[in-house]
Amino acid sequence: MQIIKMKDWGLGIDTSKPVIISGPCSAESEEQVMQSCLGVAEKGAQILRAGIWKPRTRPNSFEGVGSEGLPWIKRASKETGLPTTVEVANGRHVYEALRNHIDILWIGARTTVNPFAVQEIADALKGVDIPVMVKNPVNPDLPLWIGALERFSKVGINKLAAIHRGFSVTNSKPYRNLPMWHIPIELGRLVPGLEIINDPSHICGNRHMLAGVSQKALDLTFNGLMIESHINPDVALSDAKQQVTPDGLGELLGRLVTREPVSENPMFTANLEALRSDIDKLDREILELLGKRMEVAREIGQYKKDNGVTILQMSRWNDVLSSRIEQATSFELSEEFCKAYLQEIHDESIRQQTDVMNRSEAV
Numbered sequence: 389m390q391i392i393k394m395k396d397w398g399l400g401i402d403t404s405k406p407v408i409i410s411g412p413c414s415a416e417s418e419e420q421v422m423q424s425c426l427g428v429a430e431k432g433a434q435i436l437r438a439g440i441w442k443p444r445t446r447p448n449s450f451e452g453v454g455s456e457g458l459p460w461i462k463r464a465s466k467e468t469g470l471p472t473t474v475e476v477a478n479g480r481h482v483y484e485a486l487r488n489h490i491d492i493l494w495i496g497a498r499t500t501v502n503p504f505a506v507q508e509i510a511d512a513l514k515g516v517d518i519p520v521m522v523k524n525p526v527n528p529d530l531p532l533w534i535g536a537l538e539r540f541s542k543v544g545i546n547k548l549a550a551i552h553r554g555f556s557v558t559n560s561k562p563y564r565n566l567p568m569w570h571i572p573i574e575l576g577r578l579v580p581g582l583e584i585i586n587d588p589s590h591i592c593g594n595r596h597m598l599a600g601v602s603q604k605a606l607d608l609t610f611n612g613l614m615i616e617s618h619i620n621p622d623v624a625l626s627d628a629k630q631q632v633t634p635d636g637l638g639e640l641l642g643r644l645v646t647r648e649p650v651s652e653n654p655m656f657t658a659n660l661e662a663l664r665s666d667i668d669k670l671d672r673e674i675l676e677l678l679g680k681r682m683e684v685a686r687e688i689g690q691y692k693k694d695n696g697v698t699i700l701q702m703s704r705w706n707d708v709l710s711s712r713i714e715q716a717t718s719f720e721l722s723e724e725f726c727k728a729y730l731q732e733i734h735d736e737s738i739r740q741q742t743d744v745m746n747r748s749e750a751v
C-alpha cells in the first residue's frame with residue numbers, strides 16, 4: 389500500500405508533535421460548533437472534527453443535523469485556519485462533504501465493519517484527492533481494518549491514516565470499547581508507514597480515564613489523538629459523558645508527557661542492550677519450559693487414551709487455575725494476565741492431547 393503521510397497532505401499538519409484532532413461528537417448548532425472549535429484551536433488542536441451524520445445504536449435518538457452542519461464547521465475552519473474532518477458513511481455523505489470542501493474524511497467504526505459500505509464510499513472517491521482516516525471496525529478483526537484501507541488505496545487514495553477507537557466486546561470494563569492495544573500495534577507492523585491516531589474518547593466512554601489512555605497511546609508511539617470536545621458537554625446530544633470542554637482539553641494536553649521513540653545517548657543504548665539480552669535469555673528459557681510442559685501433556689494424552697479417559701477434568705482445571713493465580717501474585721503478576729496466559733497454555737495442551745487421541749495407533 390502506498391501511503392502519503394499527514395505532513396504531506398498539503399494541510400499544514402505538523403507531525404513533529406502528536407497531532408490533536410478535536411471538536412464535538414456531533415454538530416448541534418452553529419454556535420455550539422463555533423465555540424467548541426474555536427476553543428479547541430486555542431488549546432492546540434490541529435484538525436477540527438464534528439459528526440454531521442451520527443450512526444446511533446437505537447432509532448429515535450439524535451442522528452445528527454445532516455448537511456446543514458457542514459457550513460458551520462467550514463466557518464470554524466475559516467476563523468481558525470485549521471483543516472476539518474467529518475465522518476462519511478455512504479456515497480451521499482461523500483457528495484455533501486466534498487461539495488462543502490471538507491478537508492479530510494473519516495470512516496466510522498460501524499462503517500469499516502461493512503465492506504459494501506466501504507466500497508461504495510471508495511467508489512464515490514475515485515479520482516478525488518482527499519485524505520481518508522479509517523477507524524477500526526467495531527469487532528476486533530484486523531484483516532477487515534486493513535481491507536478497508538486497501539479499498540481506498542485501490543481507488544487511488546494514498547493520503548491514508550488509521551484511527552484506533554477500541555473494540556466492542558462483552559466485558560470491556562472499565563472501558564466503553566476495549567483498547568486491545570496489540571491490534572493497532574500489529575496494524576502498524578503490517579502496514580509500515582501508516583500513521584495511527586488514538587481516539588481515547590470512544591475507548592473510555594468517560595472523561596476521567598482520558599488522560600491515562602492518551603498517555604499510553606503516546607508511549608506506544610501513536611501519531612496523535614482524536615478527543616471529543618464540547619463547549620457544554622453535560623448537555624451534549626451524543627456522548628455527553630466522554631466529552632471535555634476546550635479548557636478540559638487544554639488541561640489534559642498540558643499533563644501529557646511526550647517521549648522520544650529512540651535515544652542517541654550511548655550509555656542509555658548500552659544499558660538497554662544489556663537488559664534486552666536478559667529478556668532474550670529469559671524468553672528462551674520460558675519457551676524451553678513450555679516445550680517440556682507440552683511433552684508431558686502429550687504423555688498424559690496418551691495415558692488418558694489408553695485408559696479411555698476424557699481430555700478435560702474440570703476439577704483439575706479449576707485447581708490449576710486457582711493455584712497458579714495464587715502463585716502469580718507473589719511474582720507481581722496480575723490475576724488477569726495469569727488467567728489469560730493459563731487459558732492459552734491450556735488450549736494448546738488440549739490441542740496437543742487431541743492430536744494424540746486422534747492419532748491412529750501403528751499396527
Ligand code: PEP
Nearest residue numbers: 413439496497498553590
Ligand atoms: C464518533 O467519532 O463520533 C463516532 C461515531 O465514532 P465511532 O465510529 O468510533 O463509534
Ligand code: MN
Nearest residue numbers: 413616626627
Ligand atoms: Mn462520539
